[in-house]
Amino acid sequence: MSQGIRLAFDSEGVDWAEAASIFERAPLGTREPDKFERTCRNSDLVCFAWDGDVLVGLARALSDGEVQSVIYDLCTLPEYQGRGLGTRIMEAMMEKLGTPNVVLWSVPGKEGFYARLGFKPMLTAMARMEDPEASAARGYIRL
Numbered sequence: 001m002s003q004g005i006r007l008a009f010d011s012e013g014v015d016w017a018e019a020a021s022i023f024e025r026a027p028l029g030t031r032e033p034d035k036f037e038r039t040c041r042n043s044d045l046v047c048f049a050w051d052g053d054v055l056v057g058l059a060r061a062l063s064d065g066e067v068q069s070v071i072y073d074l075c076t077l078p079e080y081q082g083r084g085l086g087t088r089i090m091e092a093m094m095e096k097l098g099t100p101n102v103v104l105w106s107v108p109g110k111e112g113f114y115a116r117l118g119f120k121p122m123l124t125a126m127a128r129m130e131d132p133e134a135s136a137a138r139g140y141i142r143l
């Protein structure tokens, strides 16, 4: 279980290189620490999971505070996966966001994790991506 792990909804004490390393270890791609810090500071909600002074998971979201939110970058360290932490982060984020609608882009193959939390596949989602070919190769869009 993820008891004993503290969820913080601010960036207090975050080492951004350590945060970026969670993406690589999870794995969920790579993040440049300075850029990831800016994306977090520009987000409406962040969630950092701490086991003592070790950062073990994170997520962030954009929200209009009324109707729509988008959750990004959920990841937990491999040794903490399958212990309920991802679910706890998601449920805490959705409660804090408080919007009736929440969307996200699942990593291909992780849809089942979100389905357990009540998410349904979107049938008309459209995305304009920086590198459409790379996004298509990773299974996020159809060209």
Ligand SMILES: CC(C)(COP(=O)(O)OP(=O)(O)OC[C@H]1O[C@@H](n2cnc3c(N)ncnc32)[C@H](O)[C@@H]1OP(=O)(O)O)[C@@H](O)C(=O)NCCC(=O)NCCS
Pocket (backbone or CB within 6 Å): 026, 027, 028, 073, 074, 075, 076, 077, 080, 081, 082, 083, 084, 085, 086, 087, 088, 105, 106, 107, 109, 110, 111, 112, 113, 116
């Ligand atoms: C996805 C992730 C955040 C989930 O966090 P977690 O702490 O492992 O999740 P939890 O322990 O809360 O929940 C896991 C549950 O979801 C289930 N689950 C996990 N992946 C699943 C999948 N692809 N399909 C169906 N169920 C899945 C597990 O079987 C487990 O069920 P159980 O509680 O009955 O044993 C974590 O595994 C992770 O960081 N993965 C790598 C990065 C990533 O893919 N992030 C998602 C970005 S969209």
